[in-house]
Amino acid sequence: MTILVTGGAGFIGSNFVLDWLVQSDEKVINLDALTYAGNLENLVSLDGDARHFFVKGDIGDFDLLAKLLAEHQPRAVVNFAAESHVDRSIHGPEDFIQTNIVGTFRLLEAVRAFYGQLEETAKNEFRLLHVSTDEVYGSLAADAPAFTETHQYEPNSPYSASKAASDHLVRAYHHTYSLPVLTTNCSNNYGPYHFPEKLIPLVIHNALAGKPLPIYGDGQQIRDWLYVKDHCSAIRRVLEAGCLGETYNVGGWNEKPNLEVVHTLCAILDELSPRADGQLYKEQITYVTDRPGHDRRYAIDATKIERELGWKPAETFETGIRKTVQWYLDNQAWVANVTSGAYREWLGKQYGETK
């Protein structure tokens, strides 16, 4: 048996592929365009492993997808491929529209054509799992209950709007063409192989480099954090037992204000890798101009996936964040490689010396 994973060289996708091949012998076809966010270095431990077949390519390339599907006859497709960074979507939304909306549409078209010619047994087994975000629901008031699957879509950034559009297309392909789809909407992930443009890896990276730790606005915005391996186990569970056409919210009940997250990271770094000058890492915290349209709070109600599918996260925020800091300390060469070249150039243009 085989599965096709898109975006499997990115943060969550590479963790998923690595975990998948520990849990099962099922072959993985990994289609990834290798944008700045995709790094084959994440998958170096699979070199020479015949169960992993990497293809560099775009989810918007219908012909390539049709060829891969026909050749490998996967029993499932898991779609991680996306532009994923809110700040980038604010500075340049075009790529988000192309990959997240048009790309998902082309993927759906290719899967629809493939699914249409499957035999009955293969049809019954086949699934397309679309990986999405809680950001499609918009911003929550401080005292509002966490997002359930029936919360209305109110995306506020070009990123979340493009993900919302892709979710709607996936939903429409189920209702219109009976495509066997599943959608997961997950909260903020953190863990190994997280590109250091997002809050947690950026803060670890900058702290160790003696650079400012940029806090947008007052730092009291709330995110709900989930260790990436727990997101991967949720996706495996939904693929295994989810009801077709349903959406599942995935989260770890870990709401934290950004400033608290940054203080926690500083405290762990003080313990594991103290500053040479004897100062504390929190001295590097710097308040910067807020993100335009910054969502104040996200929070996931994960009751449905817990109750219906029996999924639970293995890590608490405290255990997961400590593992994450240790991973970055142990993998400084990875950080140096992915933050060189084009990435630095882009960051320099957007933020000058702030980052």
Ligand code: NAD
């Ligand atoms: P990422 O940016 O780290 O990785 C995205 C991957 O997709 C990269 O390997 C990139 O090369 C690839 N890619 C981009 N455009 C492509 C294209 N046109 N064709 C093929 N491949 C392409 O993102 P991530 O954080 O790993 O997120 C993966 C998915 O999970 C995304 O769909 C994202 O919306 C969703 N998600 C992310 C989070 C989070 O906290 N990071 C939370 C919930 C949901």
Ligand code: TYD
């Ligand atoms: P981020 O990791 O970009 O994820 P998202 O925007 O998808 O939630 O940001 C997490 C939170 O941290 C968000 O409220 C923005 C904030 N943030 C900062 O305060 N400083 C930073 O340098 C970054 C990248 C994010």
